[in-house]
Amino acid sequence: MHLTQEDALVNLRIPGPTACPPDVLDSLSGQMMNHRGPEFGAILERVTEGLRPFLATENDILILTCSGSGVMEAAVVNTLSPGDNVLAVSIGAFGDRFGQIAEAYGANVTPLDFEWGSAADPATIADAVRDTEACALLLTHNETSTGVTNPLQQICAAAREAKPDLLILVNAVSSAGCIPVEPDNWGIDVLVTGSQKGWQVPPGLAMAVVGPRAWDAYETARMPRFYLDFGKAREFVAKGQTPFTPAVTVFYGLDLALRNMASEGTEATYARHQRIAAHCRRRIEALGLDLFADPRFASNTVTAVRVPDGIDGADLSRLLRTEYDTVIAGGQAALTGKIFRIGHLGWVDQAQIDAALDALGDALAQLGYVAPAQAEDHA
Amino acid sequence: MHLTQEDALVNLRIPGPTACPPDVLDSLSGQMMNHRGPEFGAILERVTEGLRPFLATENDILILTCSGSGVMEAAVVNTLSPGDNVLAVSIGAFGDRFGQIAEAYGANVTPLDFEWGSAADPATIADAVRDTEACALLLTHNETSTGVTNPLQQICAAAREAKPDLLILVNAVSSAGCIPVEPDNWGIDVLVTGSQKGWQVPPGLAMAVVGPRAWDAYETARMPRFYLDFGKAREFVAKGQTPFTPAVTVFYGLDLALRNMASEGTEATYARHQRIAAHCRRRIEALGLDLFADPRFASNTVTAVRVPDGIDGADLSRLLRTEYDTVIAGGQAALTGKIFRIGHLGWVDQAQIDAALDALGDALAQLGYVAPAQAEDHA
Known part of the structure; x- marks a missing residue:
């Protein structure tokens, strides 16, 4: 590069x-196409497969038209029900936000705050998972507001040991594509990221990796959802589409950016x-x-x-x-x-x-x- | 043109x-900028004012990063509470969708379907507003699935007469910018549209006109919301920003497209x-x-x-x-x-x-x- x-x-x-990059910016000027036609289907498939090595997953990759906060909301509302006990780990503004989202949808949120500038401690989190009987853990991989990267693998391992069927939802908006994330290997159930961070394209798209435990949770999750529904997104991916009109020009850019990233x-x-x-x-x-x-x-x-x-x-x-x-x-x-x-x-x-x-x-x-x-x- | x-x-x-148009497509290739800086603030203000004559409103214009269905959801969740009696008028697939969104969030939805291919009848709607004790009416201005434009002004007048404090939420996704809409004059409380329809720009942004009755409803509305929250959007507009990272390249396009539209x-x-x-x-x-x-x-x-x-x-x-x-x-x-x-x-x-x-x-x-x-x- x-x-x-x-x-x-x-x-x-x-x-x-x-x-x-200039070539990505140029690609944004492509004329519109039918988002329900075969050309878009081919882009959606290429982009999904292009994301896969950087997201280190064999699970479903869903792409929504929204910001990082939108896809954080999607992670919550597709897996949880009002009243669920949720442990929200925070080391900064975006950790706080994740908890606020769950609270807005009626989860019973216990905040677990670490001093801003420091990382979250795996053992403390594991203890809190046990103490709060949390069914879900909200984590931030890279806290954009403080410039701290949590030891995500260690946290996930400790939390999973504390509660084997815990749902682990991870905000990797400003890490994925730049810092290794391994949702499948680390036992992460939903991991989300956004186009405008490490992916070398403008804002407008957000991605979610959704694993089997999250899909099980989806079946019984009662938080309301429509636009951010993972089930609809998965159903449409199968036919090479998105449920709602996607930000097609950002898809054009991402298609090229991921080819560049694969080259590197x-x-x-x-x-x-x-x-x-x-x-x-x-x-x-x-x-x-x-x-x-x-x-x-x-x-x-x-x-x-x-x-x-x-x-x-x-x-x-x-x-x-x-x-x-x-x-x-x-x-x-x-x-x-x-x-x-x-x-x-x-x-x-x-x-x-x-x-x-x-x-x-x-x-x-x-x-x-x-x-x-x-x-x-x-x- | x-x-x-x-x-x-x-x-x-x-x-x-x-x-x-080619000039709009070219404008999408602009380099990223700080979405919290003064340059973006200037674009947001120009775009908002550029939309105003086509949206014929003096009320708040909010711009969200999502599709038309996303902003339809926003209209619902920012004004209603679970259990609210809602009358959902449908003459096609998008009318059905509006009702489904309200239902997903727990509204008590009464569908009022007219035959696909025909328009909705103002008098029938007014009767149903009275009969169902609806607090809100969901309307589609232009039904994209059937190519029918409802007589929106007449429907609003009849419904408003039937129930003066009725909330009227209108999907104008495929009409606004092409067919006159007058939310203020016609008594529409929320009117929504999407960038990729009449606005000559790619998908990625959606707009909502929010009137005083809707803001009153917002104060007590209990449907959960975070990403699509109108209150946050209004708060950030005041400082020349959006609450969450917006699709900035679509803003570049819309800035130019609205100048073109003003010329025409x-x-x-x-x-x-x-x-x-x-x-x-x-x-x-x-x-x-x-x-x-x-x-x-x-x-x-x-x-x-x-x-x-x-x-x-x-x-x-x-x-x-x-x-x-x-x-x-x-x-x-x-x-x-x-x-x-x-x-x-x-x-x-x-x-x-x-x-x-x-x-x-x-x-x-x-x-x-x-x-x-x-x-x-x-x-």
Whole structure:
């Protein structure tokens, strides 16, 4: 994969929507087609099979037209009933959201919160699964709001041991395609992701991997659903269609993006994300800035950085955007103004991160920031 | 508006997704942007204001990332509670679907079916509103499955008189932008439409007009919702955002398409649809074919035609697609194999309809069809 800064006017370094390669963008301009015809059926099949190696599954892959939050809702409403005891593990804003969705549909949600910036602890989760008699566990693989990747495999193993028939629903919106996920091997019943994160295409589509235990749960789940119904989606996949009119242009893009991703290969794609993330963190530290995430669980798709003392986070974002053509993300919820975030997922190479970090260093200097080491030198 | 057959390789004559103009398709290739930044806020505002003249409303316009069925669900779940008495008027497959959605969420739905091919009768509806003590009425403006446009204004007036505080929810997915809708003037509380029908852009976005009575209902409505929540959408519109990551490329397209539509003007757009639909019906009849819809309520966006005796509808569709590069829609549900449908909505001109009808005549002849008049001549 080769790309240069010249490919885009703006260095979009938010954790989604992520910049898309030029050939993918071009493919979005295809004329409409009959979404119930054989041409679309062929695309749906290619896309589904193209997703499969990155989703490491032999189970059903369903593609819905919605955002990541929409498919998180789908995971909940297709497997649960009002009154179900649900344990919602949260290490940030998106973990909170998963619990809120279940609550909106009448689940009896017990939140299990870990400090933002840290990862969730498998043993604590296993204990809570036992204590709460939870029938379902809501997990976030990669917490976009804090830049932390949970030890998903270990959590699933511990929780499954605590309760063998537990339903494990995983938000992998900002990890899948960039960080290995193995729903079948790790005992995940529903895993969801979104097109605009690691998949190198615009927002509009979301994917769900649905395993046998989830389909069993579907049969008796009583939360209401229509548009987000997994059963309808599966029924239509069998005839090469989606139940409702899909975002066909995003399908065009995904069809091409997945071919590109297959060329790079799963392992190379994961390695690239790991390498670039490590490089990003090194450069952040070289600027004398503090990483927000526990370094043992730092995300390979998004890096959260503490706004240094004396600097206004909103000013920094604005300056980067208006004078450096670099767009970063701020903090969310309680972290507003306290951190900023740099996305490095999907179509990303080291050059883009270097450009963003160069801009960041210059913008900080312009705002009067002096790195601690330099400050010492000055002292 | 000028376009020729050469603009598209295939004459896509289904009632959505509809073919999009080349400049709109080009605009879909724009690079991603921050959906929480000022550039997207400007697009959201322009698009909302661009929709306003065609939606003839001063009320809230909310844009969701989903299909038409998704926004139909939104209309229901944001205004109703389980157990509510709902009258679901149906003249076809999409009328049935609206009732099914309300039922899925626990409404007490009374169906009021009129024969497919005919329109709904205002007086009968008013009587049923009184008899069923319905708190809400589900209506379809233009029934895509039968090519019939209901007399919406008259229905709303009669129903409103029967029950002044009735909630009137209208599916205008395949009418708005092509056929006049006046939610404010006609007393419609929620009116919904979808990007891929009359709006000259690909699928992925859906719009809802939400009036004051619907917002009052929202306050007490207890159907569960999260992704499709109108309140969240309104809250985020105020800051130039959507609550969840939107289909940004479809927004790029809609931004341009609405500028094009403003240039043509609302009245000219409606007149073009009326003219082309009338032309389509005349040419169908000239082929000796039978129109399916009651001529008094024939739709200006889609024409349904009875498959003539001795012809297999599936064969006809396949032949048109494979040998004439013309894609028509078949019948749905009970009408499968009995009718075919020709879409003439959005970016459409008479030349496209003429080409489709030329192809239809040739394909029918190839299949051995002899028009009744010709048959007489031969006799």
